[in-house]
Amino acid sequence: MKRSVSLSINGRAHSVDVEPRALLVQVLRDDLYLTGTHIGCDTSQCGACTVLLDGRATKSCTTLAVQAEGHEITTIEGLAQGGELHPMQNAFWEKHGLQCGFCTPGMILSCIDLLESNPDPSEAEIRHAIEGNLCRCTGYQNIVSAVQAAAVAMRGAPVRTTA
């Protein structure tokens, strides 16, 4: 049975009719056309579906849409503000932190969560923090560089996590 669920996404309220079994990622993609959030696995390993739930990196394929009601959701589409990229997006661009771009939205959001709790991470800490985001293209090296660059940029500016 479908039910109406209110979701707050990127600062906007949405009301969608969903089955309780609908995963948050399916509702984002198929019902709200927020297709920047991707699906790369079915066992909660790859992190392509990562969004921020109340500012914290969350696998939207391991979250039911009904569970997300009452929480603030940020997707990749909600990061850039007024045409200005989030420093993490900018750093991924600057440092060539992406190739095919499929893992990138989830990766960027996880990295934002990391800098929120650890504004100056070491390489080892960065690598540990993105264990839940698989990338098959970059070998991770330039992603690490991007996070380091973003950390420098973001320490100079107030950290912004929700749109």
Place this chain on the structure above:
Amino acid sequence: MSTLFGSSIKRREDPRLITGKGTFVDDVSLAGMVYAGILRSPYAHAKIKKIDATAARGLSGVLAVYTGADLTDALIPVPCAWNLPNADLKLPPHPHLAVEKVRYVGDGVAMVIAESRAIVRDALDLIDVDYEPLKAVVNPEAALKPGAPVLHADVAGNQAFKWVVAGGDADGAFAKAEVKVALTIKQNRLLPTAMEPRAAVASYNAGTGQLTLWATSQNPHIHRFLCSVMLKLPEHRVRIISPDVGGGFGSKIPAYADEALVAFASMKLGRPVKWTEDRSENYKATIHGRDHVQYVELCGTKAGQITGIRTTVYAGLGAYASTAGPGVPTILHGLMYSGAYTIPNIHGTIYGAYTTTTPVDAYRGAGRPEATYLIERLVDTFARELGADPVEVRRKNFIPQDKFPYTVATGITYDSGNYEGTLDKALGMLDYKGFRAEQAKALKQGRFLGVGVCTYTEICGLGPSQVAGAIGFGGGLYDSAIVRVYPTGMVRVYIGTKPHGQGEETTFAQIVADEFGYPVESVEIVSGDTDNTPQGWGTYGSRTTAVGGTAVKIAAQRVKEKAKKLAAHLLEANERDLEWKDGKFMVRGSPDKAKGFAELALMANVAWNMPAGLEPGLEATAFFDPSNFVYPFGAHLCTVEVDAETGQVKILRYIAVDDCGNVINPMIVDGQVHGGVIQGIGEALQEIAIYDDDGQLLTGTMMDYAVPKASQMPHLELARTVTPSPVNPMGVKGVGETGTIAAAATVVNAVCDALAPLGIRHIDKPLTPATVWAAIQRAKGGAA
């Protein structure tokens, strides 16, 4: 004027990808669209006695359920497109959905079409299939043994082909050799794991007879051709759109049953149909890589000269021959048996075997990693047998820099090389002597350090079309570009290849912008839609820049030549007196008499004042067919410490010195090496697809198949040398696969070096802690 060629400019594809505005196939939604799901066999080998889809058809929201019987007349079986000659190749039919028999876990049995993804999933559970299980065979060598279960009635003994490569007199060389070494090597089966699973959206318009198929494809023109064959549609009424593609690594080259099935459903139902794999479905239904059993031997002199290589290789093809399946373990593998060395006598026999497993096809490196690995392992084993330094043995056998172009015993001709150069640079970066000293000291403390070296070369930039024909490749290997200049001077370039992460939207724009004296922003690269791009052959075999990029360069030059003619006309000057400077054609000595490229674009497009004989418009098409393949090369070094207590391998340093000729965008080239090396390290240390004896895939999800994580992988140290290729005007080679080709051998050599003091000579990859620990226990037990 500074050029964009050689400059690490930021990628032009990134703004959409970092903001969630990319378009991947599953992002495509069409009005009236319905969904497809495929029921896959849970058995590796079984007779289908009965399929009952009554309950599924009765579920509300289900439009149709199709089985193999519904398709036999409608569809041509899935073709194999590599008709390997002189190999007695057997290509049994590959039905889109199994009829009578299933031949691997994941073989399609039925397709459901329904109004939502959820209903599709529910309906799949309602299909009742009555199977009679048959015996499975998963090992390619075992499949060829008498008494093995037979997959295809018309392929006795499961032998798909027997292919021989030979040069010189290998048997003679072995007969009189001073030193011989042999190894048995298992090339672990791998799951390509592009982060984006495969997907397809088909939309058929019965009124126009036109099929549009959005597909996750590395080569949309090949898919257009093969889909038109499978669906019996005229090729000009098939349009393939391959939008943003989330990685391929070879797995998105083949024509699969699934995409054609989705198109078939759209044609039947008159509705757009979408299908997207789950990851666990991807692991069963998308091609796998590698899977060889190799018996290999090398002979040489006591002084360290290699005189011969012999191999017998059993290559698993899986249940059916995939699109390029037969060519990967033969042409792309056996021809590379000389490696970077002057080996005068080579003989290899490759048997292709059908097994009750997922089909095997090109996975990053495709045949070449399996060749490099066996050569580099043999060279190390040879060096150890001689008590010689593996670096010096390599040096002694290198093809000398002044001998290029060099024809090796397998008959192919390497274009250019400087193998000493990359090796010296890598050794310098490591401080090789210093590390050897540290290693000896550590051993005295009971710690096992090792250093691995791999000096590789590989064949890529595929390749001359004439050769493609000769080796049975069912297509050309040229590539193409249309450079179209708009009235305002803005440029769109339509290319036949299909980048999917390699950055050619940037590097190709660099080529064109340089040609026209433009900022890169004035040039857009368009790919993936067969309705607006010229015939091309796609992205694989590290060919896109060497072949497609050259086509772009030539097309841009043609445009510029035409612009020059127009400039001469407008300036009332002789063409010979014009020079190109600062983005303008100017009359030599009269800098005020000049025409910029944008102005010429306008004048060409409005055609108010064209010289006699010059057509209006400003665009050109080029098809570039190279005269040879290109052969990048390099030296990779890796140091490791093995924890003998747990078997865990820690990579201390990884150094990659590659030479891929001239470099358009160093940042992007480095990125290709990073990704390639990490995939190779994954292959060396943790990736393996495992089937049990019943043909069940035990590594069927990411819970069990260990795709490398950031925390498991080292920081890489990269450097380059530059030896331009004479094969194309830009002097470029390929770099998409070098990392993977080199890394597995480098890492395994390092671990075997570390454990040599225990008497360990070889351990099959992946070198998981359990595998390494078991090898150490065996060695301690005295049975290395």
Place this chain on the structure above:
Amino acid sequence: MIPVQFDYVRATSLNDALKTLAGGDGTKVIAGGHSLIPLLRFRLAQPAKLLDIAGIKELSGISEYKRGLRIGAATTYRDILDSALVRDRYQVMMDATSGIGDVQVRNRGTIGGGVAHADPAADMPGVLLALGASFNLRSKRGKRVVAARDFFQGTFATALAEDELLIDMVVPPLPRGGASAYVSIEQAASGYALAGAAVVVKCSRKTVTECSLALTGLSDRAFLAEAAAKLLVGTKADPDTLQRVGAAAVEGIEITGDIHAPAEYRRHLAAVVVGRAIRAAIDRV
């Protein structure tokens, strides 16, 4: 990827939740969902109804309790890592929690969910065993306290009855001057422990005077290795002793073997992680 149909209710209070569970209609409890949803997606679990307890305030949070800790069942792993109480006193729990899943899993996954799921390779059950934790369970029928050692009963099997809810876990204080550590060797893909050891020790002049030891990842459940722990007491944890303790820890245990680690290797790893965890704990004393 898509679960079967089910009903979903959000509990408004603890009482409300217990009432729903008392209905006895195959209701499954969900908090973070990081153990349950993967099973739902593969249709390995097909419950009729999910009861979401994430919003029940008294089930979340970490507080000081009888000089030890009280950890609400719906407390996320992230909250554990962020807790100064845990960081200051229970290194063993910090060690284990930082290696559970990944950031996203720790952000949403709850300690109670993981414990009630009772995966034989999960890290936290071993930690709670070594710490001597006890679990408060409640149902409409009443309350009961179950010691960690009695809670884990096999693969995905616990002492929890169908109508019972895990409320919180009470962790006693470490012995005065004691220290703790968790060491595991992870399966490369899943991150689950091939072998994990949780240790609490107390020393006096370099001699171990108390020890608690639990292992995970080796058999159908996490277990306490009491006899092995006793072997350590009175020693200086020299290499020979550690070897003996490591071997004793898995004596009589039926060790799991799989494609990632044959039983023989797991048995060996058990001794390795036991030794390393003891050393790490002693170094922290």
